[in-house]
Amino acid sequence: MTKLNVAICQAAPIPLDFDGGIEKATRLAKEAIDAGAQMVAFGETFLGGYPLWLDEAPGAALWDHPGTKACHLIMLDNAIVRGDERLLPLQELCDASGAVISLGAHERLRQSLYNNQLLFRPGEAPLDHRKLVPTHGERLIWMRGDGSTLSVHEAEWGRAGNLICWEHWMPLARAAMHNLGESVHVAAWPTVREEYALASRHYAMEGRCFVLAAGLVQHRDDLFDGLERVGGSPEALALFNAIEGEVLNRGGSMVIAPDARVLAQAGEGEETLHAELDLGEIGEGLASLDTDGHYSRPDVFELNVDTRSKDGVNWGYEY
Incomplete structure (x- = not known):
């Protein structure tokens, strides 16, 4: 297969309402697949909405803020969990169509929330990617992956x-992913502003892969x-009332080729962005730049990736 049809569903999430978000994501993904998409991407934490x-x-961020605590409780009570049956419509859509769907979500694991970019694939359980480092204020809500x-x-x-958001500025995370030989990479963002577009285009060039830079559209009223x-x-309502401005995430999603050129770009509103990828461009680009091959120096630089789950408590562990 040398041609691949992809889509980015640049849409407004339904903040805090995971059930409504799953219904909307399934509908939008089906529409994109019916229009020919074989891979569909959504932005960061589409399920639950970005914590604006x-x-x-x-x-x-003040200690003991009642509105922040109220939102955290709502998230804990509603976030997706491992094996969540509410996600079955998305899995069934993948199974029936053969398409792949990348979808951001708040996930609860025991008592903690994670920023997870789920990859739904036909005939298999979704693939998790939990954000390695929550950025700045995000550390108030998410655990590290x-x-x-x-x-x-x-x-x-x-x-x-x-990868999710500022992970695209983690050089070793990029190196690890490039070693895995991606053909298509989803760069999930809350919105694709200029510097995020630069990071996404750099990733495509460096990794010699296609990049779907997927952003959200979010308004204050959505909250x-x-x-x-x-x-x-009442506490969360007071918190949201303190927010100024109306449009808080402006989309800007784009599809990027392995030479960093932009194949398609969305505007600021809700839309589904389609593009056809010529996968042969990947091999052509590798002739001049292969950062995991002839443009690497394993005799000088070495990266070790620990793929063990770090739960903190290991029951029955033997030294």
Whole structure:
């Protein structure tokens, strides 16, 4: 297979309402697949919505803030979990169509929340990628991921993988993913502003792969809608009322070729962006730059990736 049809669903999440988000994601993904897409990408934390209040609400990071605590409780109560049956419609869509779907979500593991970019693939369980380092204020809500979720999916047309947001400025994370030989990489962002577009284009050039830079569209009013859907909270309502501005994430999604050129770019509103990829461009680009091959120096530089799950407590562990 030398041609691959891809799509980015640049859409507004339904903040806090995971059930509504799953329904919307399934509908949009099906529409994209019906239009010919063999791989579909959504932005960072589409399920649950990006926690805009951490950046936009004054005082959200203050110790014991009642609104921040209220939102955290809502997230814990509603976030997806391993083997979550609510995700079955997306899995069934993949199984029936043969398509691959990359979808951002808040995930709960025991008592912690993670930023997970799930890769749904036909006939197999979704592939996890938990964000290795939550950025700045995000550390108030998400636990760090570990090396156990650095991997790719082997599709019939090549390998697909994910990184999330500022992981694209982690040189060793990039090197590890390039070693896995991605054909198509999803760069999941809350919005693809200029510097995020630069990071995504750099990744495509460096890794000699196609990049789907997927962003969200989020408005202040979306927060109130989502809060109402999950039953409301006076403390969370007060937190959201403190946010200024209306449009907080502006999309800007793009599909990028292995030579860093932009094949397709979305605007600021909700839309599904389609593109056809010529996978032969990957091999052509490797003639001049292969950062995991002839442009590497394993005699000088060595990277060791620990792929063990780091749970902190190991029951029955023997030395």
